[in-house]
Amino acid sequence: MSKVHHLSHIDLDGYGCQYLTSQNFSDITFYNANYGPEVQARLKEIITTIENMQESDVLILITDLNLTPKEAKWIERKAHNLGAEILLLDHHITGKQCAQEHVWYILDTNFSATKLTYDWLKEKFAFDLENNYEKLVDSIDAVDMWRSKHTLFEFGKVMMSMIAGAKEIGRVMFPKQEVNYMHYFVDESYRFIDEPQSHIILDDNLYAIKKDFFLIDHTDTKDNLVARYINALLSEHKESYTIYYKEYQGVLGYSIGSSSIIGNKFLVENSDYNFYMDINFRGQFSLRGNGTLDLSEVAQIIGNGGGHPNASGGKIEGLKDSFVYNDIKQFVQGHIDQKIISSLVL
Numbered sequence: 001m002s003k004v005h006h007l008s009h010i011d012l013d014g015y016g017c018q019y020l021t022s023q024n025f026s027d028i029t030f031y032n033a034n035y036g037p038e039v040q041a042r043l044k045e046i047i048t049t050i051e052n053m054q055e056s057d058v059l060i061l062i063t064d065l066n067l068t069p070k071e072a073k074w075i076e077r078k079a080h081n082l083g084a085e086i087l088l089l090d091h092h093i094t095g096k097q098c099a100q101e102h103v104w105y106i107l108d109t110n111f112s113a114t115k116l117t118y119d120w121l122k123e124k125f126a127f128d129l130e131n132n133y134e135k136l137v138d139s140i141d142a143v144d145m146w147r148s149k150h151t152l153f154e155f156g157k158v159m160m161s162m163i164a165g166a167k168e169i170g171r172v173m174f175p176k177q178e179v180n181y182m183h184y185f186v187d188e189s190y191r192f193i194d195e196p197q198s199h200i201i202l203d204d205n206l207y208a209i210k211k212d213f214f215l216i217d218h219t220d221t222k223d224n225l226v227a228r229y230i231n232a233l234l235s236e237h238k239e240s241y242t243i244y245y246k247e248y249q250g251v252l253g254y255s256i257g258s259s260s261i262i263g264n265k266f267l268v269e270n271s272d273y274n275f276y277m278d279i280n281f282r283g284q285f286s287l288r289g290n291g292t293l294d295l296s297e298v299a300q301i302i303g304n305g306g307g308h309p310n311a312s313g314g315k316i317e318g319l320k321d322s323f324v325y326n327d328i329k330q331f332v333q334g335h336i337d338q339k340i341i342s343s344l345v346l
Contacts, residue, residue, distance in 0.1 A: 002027060002056075002057040002058075003027050003028075003029075003055050003057065003058045003059070004021065004025045004027065004028040004029070004058075004059045004061055005028075005029050005031065005046045005049065005050070005058065005059070005060050005061065006018055006021050006028055006029070006030050006031065006061045006062075006063070007030075007031040007032070007033060007039075007042050007043070007046065007060070007061070007062045007063070007065065008030070008031075008032055008033075008062070008063045008064050008065065008113075009032070009033070009034070009035075009063070009064035009065050009113070010032050010033065010034050010171070011064070011144075011160070011163060011164070012140055012143070012144065012156070012159055012160045012162075012163045012164075012186075013064050013112050013113050013114050013140055013144040014032065014063065014064040014065070014113065015032075015163060015179075015182040015183065015185075015186060016112075016113075016114035016117075016136075016137070016140040016186060017063035017064055017089070017113050017114050017117040018030050018032075018063075018179065018182075018183065019182075019183045019186045019187065020114065020117050020118055020121060020127075020133065020137075021061065021117065021121070022183055023127075023128075023133070024121050024125055024127050029049070030175075030176075030179045031045060031046060031175070032171060032175070032178075032179065033065065033323075035065070035066075037323075038323045039065055039067065039071060040071055040074075041323045041324070042323070043071065043074070043075050043078075046060055047075075047078045047079075047082070050082055050084060051082065055084075056083065058082070058083075058084040058085065059084070059085045059086075059087065060075065060079055060084055060085070060086045060087075061087050061088075061089075062086070062087070062088040062089070062090075063088070063089045063090065063113045063116070063117055064089075064090060064091075064112075064113035064114075065088075065090060065092075066090050066092040066094045066095030066098065067088065067095065067098050067105070068098070069097060069098055069101070072098040072101070072102055072105065076102060076104070085104075086104045087104055087106065087120075088102075088104060088105045088106060089106050089113055089116040089117055089120060090105075090106070090107055090113055090116075091107070091108055091109050091110070091111060091112060091113055091116065091145075092107075092109075093107075093109050095107050106120075110145075111141060111145065112140055112141040112144035112145055113144075114137055114140040114141060114144070115137055115138075115140075115141040118133065118134075118137045133190075135152065135190075135193050135194075136186070136190045136193065138150070138152050139152035139153075139155045139156040139159065139193065140156055140159065141156075142156045143156030143157050143159070143160050144156070144160075152193070154199035155192075155193060155198050155199040155202065157199065158189070158199045158202045158203045158206075159185075159186070159189050159202070162185055162189065162202075162206055163182060163185060163186075166181060166182065166185060166210070167257075168181070168210075168214070168226050168229075168230075169181050169229075169230070170253075170254060170255050170256055172254050172255065172322075172323060172324075172325050172328075173233075173241075173253065173254050173255075173256070173325050174233055177233065181213060184213050185209065185213075188209045188212075189202050189209070192205065207222070210222065211225060214226050214228070214229045216228060216229070223258060223261055224261070226258070226262075227258060227261040227262045227265050228265070230256060230262050231262060231265045231266050231269065234251055234253070234262075234266055235266065235269060235270055238251055238270060238273070241253070241329070242273075243277065243329065243332060243333050243336065244333070244336070245274075245275065245293070245298055245302075245336055245340070246340060248274040248275060248292070248293045249272065249273050249274055249275075250273060250274055250275035250276060250277055251266060251270075251273055251275075251276055251277070252277050252278075252279065252328075252329055252332060253276070253277065253278040253279070254278070254279060254280075254325055254328050255278070255279075255280045255281060256278050257278065259276065259278045259286035259287075259288055260288060260311070262276070262278075263276030263278065263286070263287075263288030264276075264288055267288065267289070267290040268290075271290070273290075274289065274290065274292045274293045275287055275288065275289045275290075275293055275295060275298070276288045276289075277332075279316065279319070279328070279332060281319070281321035282315070282319070283303075283315050283316040283317060283318070283319035284313070284314075284315045285299075285303060285305075285313060285314060285315065285316060286311075286312075286313045287299055287307075287311070287312045287313060288310065288311055289309065289310040289311070290310070291309070291310060294309045295307065295308070295309055295310060295311065295312040296308060296309055296312045298312065299312035299313055299314040300314070301339050301340065301343050302314065302316065302335065302336050302339045303315050303316050316332065316335055318335075319331060319332070319335075
């Protein structure tokens with residue numbers, strides 16, 4: 001196949017599968033999902049991308065995720081209509097029914113999805129003939145299948161914690177960068193696997209590994225490095241994140257965090273914007289400004305909140321968590337517009 005669309009889970013095993021395929025395929029796009037409705041959302045995203053790009057000779061690869069019978073039938077029908085191939089590699093017993101009904105659904109409960117992906121790549125593409133990734137695969141398999149007696153179990157535990165704690169890049173807003181971040185962690189951690197007490201050495205180096213990813217030209221605190229990185233992403237495509245409060249222009253972040261550091265940095269470097277807003281899945285938001293708009297009034301009107309003229313917060317009721325940033329942005333902008341009209345009537 002000339003093009004691969006790879007959907008995987010959002011844990012170490014899921015990203016481990018993608019790290020391996022990234023080393024084998026030159027033209028591959030990654031998607032990630034947790035269990036539940038996000039799986040269907042990502043499958044639809046893949047199909048839409050293939051349709052819009054009019055791609056041919058395509059493989060839809062799904063790893064470390066089980067599908068419902070309805071999802072399996074849907075993706076099979078869509079892939080058939082597009083002439084795309086499907087392969088699912090998973091180890092969760094909840095997919096047993098689907099595996100019995102679809103030949104492309106490969107289920108093996110004895111091994112992690114990373115191990116299944118590794119074996120498939122070796123058999124199909126003569127991947128890793130020198131076994132450079134064998135220990136990496138074994139460490140992920142050991143912790144994901146909880147083989148506590150395995151010599152690489154403790155190393156895998158540190159890697160699992162490392163991935164679970166990597167929250168600096170929001171995957172809803174910046175999915176490509178988030179995947180790169182996770183693959184970077186897997187790649188960097190593997191450097192320590194042959195060291196004596198490798199799990200301890202890796203644990204000791206996690207903070208430095210994290211800082212190195214965000215380092216651009218000079219060192220700084222981790223928070224400042226992350227702020228510079230996120231600010232660069234926001235600034236590069238700020239038109240896509242722009243919202244309005246009356247005639248005032250702002251940028252909307254979703255579950256980015258560190259509003260004071262990131263928001264203030266964005267506003268300093270983008271003087272044409274009046275405010276920065278970050279909202280989480282519960283509807284709680286933070287506002288930061290540059291003195292051109294009283295944000296305490298804004299917070300009170302749109303979210304029964306308040307605070308200071310340049311730093312305020314509140315909560316928007318009724319916000320539904322979404323896997324698509326544009327849906328969140330559309331809801332927030334509609335809510336702001338509605339609240340402005342209501343305040344004028346009163």
